[in-house]
Amino acid sequence: MxxxxxxxxxxxxxxxxxxxxxxxxxxxxxxxxxxxxxxxxxxxxxxxxxxxxxxxxxxxxxxxxxxxxxxxxxxxxxxxxxxxxxxxxxxxxxxxxxxxxxxxxxxxxxxxxxxxxxxxxxxxxxxxxxxxxxxxxxxxxxxxxxxxxxxxxxxxxxxxxxxxxxxxxxxxxxxxxxxxxxxxxxxxxYYQLRSNARTEEDMQHLAAIEELEKDIVSLSSQIKKTSQLNEKVQLNVQIKNKRDKIEALKQMLITNGE
Structure with missing residues (x-):
């Protein structure tokens, strides 16, 4: 049916x-x-x-x-x-x-x-x-x-x-x-009903998260290709920074302010 x-x-x-x-x-x-x-x-x-x-x-x-x-x-x-x-x-x-x-x-x-x-x-x-x-x-x-x-x-x-x-x-x-x-x-x-203005902000946050996630995939691929320890460390630091930014953006999505 x-x-x-x-x-x-x-x-x-x-x-x-x-x-x-x-x-x-x-x-x-x-x-x-x-x-x-x-x-x-x-x-x-x-x-x-x-x-x-x-x-x-x-x-x-x-x-x-x-x-x-x-x-x-x-x-x-x-x-x-x-x-x-x-x-x-x-x-x-x-x-x-x-x-x-x-x-x-x-x-x-x-x-x-x-x-x-x-x-x-x-x-x-x-x-x-x-x-x-x-x-x-x-x-x-x-x-x-x-x-x-x-x-x-x-x-x-x-x-x-x-x-x-x-x-x-x-x-x-x-x-x-x-x-x-x-x-x-x-x-x-959390599912939260937002105003039109707040939804526009959330759209920007979601787009930024999407770009950061793409960057992390690219950096992870670079780590697999390099054999230099120093380069691996630098790439891992960049990945951590981007993950921290993603978490900060998620907190912005959670906040109730309009």
Whole structure:
């Protein structure tokens, strides 16, 4: 039996679509690369258009700016083969977000787990019908079979009754907030609902942690390659400094100040 994501999102019935999205939709309507065609034909098992949140179905005003349009929020589910989620999830998210110009919440799933993605999507000035992705926000794998304190907190703020419905921009930002705070909770052990301003700070902290972790991987690789003791010591000192910075950033994520 298919997993019912609306048990988490609680989208009002008027905004539900529950429509199958065919592979031909991507193959015929977009100029896909060879890798993208292979993904659609061989990597994706099925696609489901769960909901379309827009003024006419949700009574929530659109919001249009010079660089951004929040006219509709599309929610789609992409199913990949079992044990292929980690391999294919990011590719599927990029495919959906790249070619569909609306703001989107994309769920990629296999039989037992799923990953949720949202992103900042800006109007392409050279081709106004297209969008430029500024940044992706992606959860780690979430189990369909069990919950923990982090996922329970995450699902609570994803619920339609808890998100900001002032306009479609703030609604979509609520989804981004939820994902960012879930990412923070994985690192800190605490799920905390933040203001928009504080979420922006946390996004910067998470990005800095990600870069520091990449640096540590690179330095660790250098240690394995060198035979000089002094160089190994210096590299280990750099790794410790970066780990200390990561811990300091985690403490900033934990603090309650807005």
């Amino acid at each position: 298919a997993f019912n994501y609306n048990n988490l999102l609680h989208i009002p019935e008027r905004s539900l679509l529950e429509k199958r999205l065919t592979k031909a939709f991507f193959l015929k309507n977009f100029n896909l690369s060879a890798a993208e065609k292979k993904l659609v034909n061989s990597g994706i098992e099925s696609m489901h258009w769960l909901a379309s949140i827009k003024p006419s179905t949700a009574n929530i005003p659109a919001h249009i700016e010079a660089d951004y349009k929040y006219e509709e929020i599309q929610i789609m589910v992409c199913t990949v083969p079992d044990n292929k989620l980690k391999e294919l999830a990011e590719k599927c998210m990029i495919l959906f977000q790249k070619y569909i110009p609306y703001q989107m919440l994309v769920i990629v799933e296999d039989a037992n787990e799923f990953i949720i993605n949202v992103c900042d999507k800006r109007i392409n000035k050279n081709e106004p019908t297209k969008r430029t992705i500024e940044r992706y926000f992606i959860t780690n794998s979430l189990s369909k079979l069990y919950k923990n304190s982090h996922s329970e907190g995450f699902y609570k703020v994803l619920s339609f009754s808890h998100i900001n419905k002032t306009n479609l921009k703030l609604l979509y930002k609520s989804y981004i907030q939820a994902v960012v705070q879930y990412q923070a909770a994985i690192l800190t052990g």
